[in-house]
Amino acid sequence: MTELEPPTSGLVAAVEVERGAFRLDVEIRADPGEIVAVLGPNGAGKTTLLRVLAGLLPLAAGRIELGGAVLDDPTAGVFRDAARRRVGVVFQDYRLFPRMRIVDNVAFGPRSRGVPRAASRQLARHWLERLDIGELARRRPPQLSGGQAQRVALARALAAEPDLLLLDEPLAALDARTRATVQGELREHLTEFAGPTLFVTHDPLEALLLADRIVVLESGQVVQQGSPHDIAARPATDYVAKLVGVNLYAGAATSGRVELDGGGTIVIGDAELAGRALVAVRPSAITVHTTRPDHSSARNVWAGRIDALAPLGDRIRLSVSGTPSALVDVTAPAVTELGLTRGQDVWLATKATDLIAYPEPS
Amino acid sequence: MTRATRSPRRRDRAGVPLALVPPALIGAAFLLLPTVALLIRMPWSGLRELYSDSNVSAALTLSLQTATAATIASLLFGVPLAWMLARLRFRGLGLIRAAVTMPLVLPPVVGGVSLFLALGRFGVVGRYLDRWFGFTLPFTKYGVVAAETFVAMPFLVITAEGAFRAADRRLEEAAATLGASRLTVFWRVTLPGIGPSLVAGTVLCWARALGEFGATITFNGSLPGKTEVMPTKISLALETSPEQAEALSLILIAIALVILAALREQWLRPAVSS
Numbered sequence: 001m002t003e004l005e006p007p008t009s010g011l012v013a014a015v016e017v018e019r020g021a022f023r024l025d026v027e028i029r030a031d032p033g034e035i036v037a038v039l040g041p042n043g044a045g046k047t048t049l050l051r052v053l054a055g056l057l058p059l060a061a062g063r064i065e066l067g068g069a070v071l072d073d074p075t076a077g078v079f080r081d082a083a084r085r086r087v088g089v090v091f092q093d094y095r096l097f098p099r100m101r102i103v104d105n106v107a108f109g110p111r112s113r114g115v116p117r118a119a120s121r122q123l124a125r126h127w128l129e130r131l132d133i134g135e136l137a138r139r140r141p142p143q144l145s146g147g148q149a150q151r152v153a154l155a156r157a158l159a160a161e162p163d164l165l166l167l168d169e170p171l172a173a174l175d176a177r178t179r180a181t182v183q184g185e186l187r188e189h190l191t192e193f194a195g196p197t198l199f200v201t202h203d204p205l206e207a208l209l210l211a212d213r214i215v216v217l218e219s220g221q222v223v224q225q226g227s228p229h230d231i232a233a234r235p236a237t238d239y240v241a242k243l244v245g246v247n248l249y250a251g252a253a254t255s256g257r258v259e260l261d262g263g264g265t266i267v268i269g270d271a272e273l274a275g276r277a278l279v280a281v282r283p284s285a286i287t288v289h290t291t292r293p294d295h296s297s298a299r300n301v302w303a304g305r306i307d308a309l310a311p312l313g314d315r316i317r318l319s320v321s322g323t324p325s326a327l328v329d330v331t332a333p334a335v336t337e338l339g340l341t342r343g344q345d346v347w348l349a350t351k352a353t354d355l356i357a358y359p360e361p362s
Numbered sequence: 363m364t365r366a367t368r369s370p371r372r373r374d375r376a377g378v379p380l381a382l383v384p385p386a387l388i389g390a391a392f393l394l395l396p397t398v399a400l401l402i403r404m405p406w407s408g409l410r411e412l413y414s415d416s417n418v419s420a421a422l423t424l425s426l427q428t429a430t431a432a433t434i435a436s437l438l439f440g441v442p443l444a445w446m447l448a449r450l451r452f453r454g455l456g457l458i459r460a461a462v463t464m465p466l467v468l469p470p471v472v473g474g475v476s477l478f479l480a481l482g483r484f485g486v487v488g489r490y491l492d493r494w495f496g497f498t499l500p501f502t503k504y505g506v507v508a509a510e511t512f513v514a515m516p517f518l519v520i521t522a523e524g525a526f527r528a529a530d531r532r533l534e535e536a537a538a539t540l541g542a543s544r545l546t547v548f549w550r551v552t553l554p555g556i557g558p559s560l561v562a563g564t565v566l567c568w569a570r571a572l573g574e575f576g577a578t579i580t581f582n583g584s585l586p587g588k589t590e591v592m593p594t595k596i597s598l599a600l601e602t603s604p605e606q607a608e609a610l611s612l613i614l615i616a617i618a619l620v621i622l623a624a625l626r627e628q629w630l631r632p633a634v635s636s
Contacts, residue, residue, distance in 0.1 A: 054539050082538035083547075095536035099554050108550070112542035160540045 010034070010196045011164050014062035015052050017045075024048050024220040030164070030196030035187075037211030038200040045220040046200035050166050053198065054089050055082035067163050083112075088162030092169040094153040096141035102152055103128065103137040109160025127155040131189065147178040154189060165190070167199035171206050180356065183209050187358075205246055205280060208232060209358060245317070246280050247326045250360060253277035258357060264323035267299040268357040276360040283317060283329040285354035289347040290338050298349035306344045309335065316340075320348060397615060404612055405605045412609040417586045417595065422613065425591040428503060429571040432510035433518075436567050440518045441560070445548070447519070448526035466516045473512055474580025481508060482581075505582040506589050514571035521563030525556035562625060569621050573614070 010031040017024045024045035030036045040046050051057040053064065055071065058079050064072040066087070071080045088109075096105050106124035111117065128134045131151045141149060150170070157165060170186060171179045187210050190197050200217075201207050207214045208228040215225040224231060232248045251260040256271040258279050266279050287293075293301060304322025311317075316335050318328040326348060330340070340346070405412070412418075447459060465473055481488040481499045491497045499505045529552055537547045553560070575593035584594035592614055600607040 056535055056538070082535070083541055083543055086541070087539060089536070089539040091532070091536060093532070095532050097533060097537075097551060097554075099557070108537065108542070109540040112537070112540055112546055156540065 009067050011053070011064075011066050011198065013053060013064040015049060015059060015064070016061040017048055017052055017057065018060050019048065022048075022220060024052075026217065026220070026222055028198070028215060028222070030198050032195055033191075033193075035190050035197045035199070035210060035212045037207035037214045038198065038217050039202070039204060039207040039214050040200075040217035041202055043219075044202075044217040046202070046217055047168065049217070050089070050168055050198075050200055053164070054087050054166055055080060055085045086161065086163040088157030088160055088165045090150070090153045090157050090165070090167040090170060092172055094141075094149045094173070096144075096149060096152060096156070098141050100140070101137065102133075102139050102141070102144075105141065105152060106156045106159045109156060113160070124155075124159055127159040128152075131155045132185075145178070146174045147182050150174065150182060151185075154186070158189075158193065163195050165193055165195060165197045167197070169201050169203070169206075170199055170210070172201070172203065183356075184358065186210060205282065205356070208246060208248060208280060209356065245312075245327055246282055247286070247324070249279045249281070249324055251277060251279065253357065256352075260324055262324055264302060266324075266355070266357075267352045268355065269352045270357055273357055273359065277357055278360050279355055279357045281326070281350055281355040283327040284315070286326055286328045286348050286350045288318065288320075288328055288330055288334070288338065288340065289349060290344075292347050293349050296349050297351065299352040300355075301347060301349045304346055304348050306340060306342055306346060309340065309342060320346065322348065400608060400611055400615065404608055408605065409609055409612075412603075412606050415606070417590065418606075418610065420587045421590045421592050421595040421610075424503060424506070424589075425572055425593075428506040428510055428591060429514075429568050429574075431507045432514055432571040433564060433568040435507065435511045436515040436518045436571075437564065440515045440567075441522055441553075444519045444522035445526050445552075448523045462516050462519050464516075465513050466520075470513055470574065470576025470578075471580050474509060474577035477509060477512060477577060477581045481505075499581075501582050501585065501589055503589060506578055506591060509577040509581045510571035510574045513574045513577050514567045517570050518563040518567040521559055521566065522556065525559030525563075526552070529555045565621055565625055569618065572617065 011029060013026075013028050015024060015026045015028065022043075022045065026045070026049060028036070028038070028049070038046050038049060048057065052059060052072070059072045059074050061074055062072075063070065063075075066085065070076070070078050071085045071087075072078060096102075097108065100108070103121055103124045106127055107117075107120035110120040110123045115123065125134065125137060128137055131154060133148060133151050133155065136144065136148060136152065141152070144152065150173070154167075171183055174182055183206070190210065199210065208231075211228055213225065214228055214231045216223050216231065229248075229250075232246070249258070249260050249262075249266065251258040251266070253268070253273040253275060256268060256273075258266045258268055258273075258277050260266060260279075268277075268279060287296075287298065289296075292303075302322055302324075304320040304326065306318050307321050308319040309316055310319075311332075312329065314332075315329045316332055318330060318340065320326050320328055328348065334340075443458075443462065447455070447462070468476075478485060478500060480486050481491070483489065483492050483498045483500065488499060491499065499508055533551050533555065534547050537551045538544075542550065573593055574591075575597060578589075578591060579594045579597070582589040584590045584598055586595075590598075592610060596607050596610045596614075599610060
């Protein structure tokens with residue numbers, strides 16, 4: 001293990017935990033205001049990392065420091081449990097208290113830290129307003145939609161005034177439509193949070209959309225870290241390449257279109273977006289045609305040539321060069337039906353509603 | 363075996379093996395019959411007179427008071443005990459579990475005798491109560507509460523323990539990350555989480571305390587106006603005035619019906635826990 005740099009006001013952690021044959025050995029830092037995604041497959045140790053940082057699980061070895069204070073150091077015999085460290089957690093299943101009103105859920109943190117009842121409620125209302133869900137105050141968790149529950153969980157974590165914010169798969173429990181609306185807002189709220197934010201996810205798109213920096217975790221080890229752009233552009237391992245198998249295009253957005261840096265134009269659903277922008281398109285959101293699809297509802301249609309076909313799970317991943325080039329996932333029967341082969345000229349199409357466009361992080 | 367291979371078809375059609383229905387009906391009738399008989403033979407016209415005996419209201423009042431006190435004592439000590447049984451692991455846990463189950467399997471009369479040996483004037487602990495505080499438990503209403511608590515608390519403990527075991531630990535973790543101390547977590551998250559079971563256990567406990575006879579009469583006798591509660595009074599009245607015994611039983615039946623209705627409501631309403 002390499003030596004840690006001197007303490008900053010953010011999170012500096014060297015984490016070693018063993019659970020049976022599994023071993024998590026990770027060094028991770030997050031500066032104040034920074035949003036770090038820990039990206040990895042199930043079983044990579046993401047949740048264990050989160051639990052250790054939250055104080056729900058003690059370290060076997062290593063050291064966790066937050067804002068210059070030591071939270072866990074087995075060698076020194078220091079362990080502050082969850083209740084005695086200011087680490088907010090937004091759990092994947094939200095874990096709202098089912099019998100309490102929303103306002104009392106959010107007031108729970110301040111109340112637990114000794115703020116009187118009325119003042120706690122006041123604080124809770126303030127946070128609910130801030131997250132645009134003031135009207136939910138008197139409801140109870142079973143009456144909320146997934147997107148609302150997520151915002152309440154975030155409000156509850158923030159109302160406890162944490163020094164570090166942790167999120168477990170923040171968008172995973174939401175359906176596809178809700179995800180699209182929530183991710184933009186979430187990014188905004190996370191940016192407003194002054195402390196370091198760390199979230200774990202198995203979804204590369206989630207990491208690319210929300211994070212300033214991505215740490216890729218595999219079998220308990222960090223295999224790569226860097227900005228979303230770096231990770232997507234220069235995958236360090238096969239695993240990372242597959243993981244970030246998302247088409248990500250940079251360009252300039254004006255009135256519902258993005259002029260891509262590498263040539264080509266993509267029509268996006270969002271007419272408000274302007275300036276530097278990123279467009280993320282899942283390989284499965286692109287369709288392949290052997291003739292130009294005239295009657296398709298897709299707004300984006302362009303020509304390309306198949307460079308490679310490779311099986312990926314139960315699908316075939318095509319690497320298609322064109323402006324822009326793209327990875328496209330199709331089913332095996334579709335490959336047979338269309339007679340797709342290497343070197344073939346094809347048409348690609350994708351709907352404006354199937355892609356995600358967002359301002360490029362500066 | 364041949365019968366077993368043939369039967370599924372028949373079961374599919376019938377839903378249940380019909381042979382079980384007659385014994386089931388006989389069982390139900392047997393449980394219901396005594397109550398019905400009591401209602402049929404009830405001296406309805408003379409009730410007012412039978413209830414006017416001043417000892418009746420004294421016994422009823424004492425019954426309600428002691429059963430409630432025993433329930434409060436059971437909540438105070440039984441809920442932490444249930445929590446300990448459900449959540450802690452240590453040597454001697456089995457012994458504590460056995461201690462909780464003991465009053466359930468022990469004949470209440472024997473429970474009364476044991477209580478006497480423990481808390482009586484010359485009992486293992488009782489002698490010090492007498493020597494140091496001049497306080498004797500048996501043949502007082504506190505003795506009634508003690509006997510009722512001994513017999514009724516296990517009902518609450520067992521119900522609550524099961525609920526603590528099944529409770530959602532994830533919510534407790536969430537509470538801890540929000541800065542709640544362990545006691546706050548218990549008080550504001552764990553306990554409300556087992557609310558329905560706790561209510562059911564409390565009602566069962568109270569009902570058991572109210573009906574307690576064996577341990578109570580063994581430990582405290584049945585002194586009118588002092589330690590005489592409804593069950594002991596009914597038992598004694600049966601020898602002198604059977605009609606009064608019937609009339610008094612009616613009161614306990616009415617209370618039992620109210621409890622049944624309350625529990626039914628509790629069990630039918632699905633818990634809001636996910």
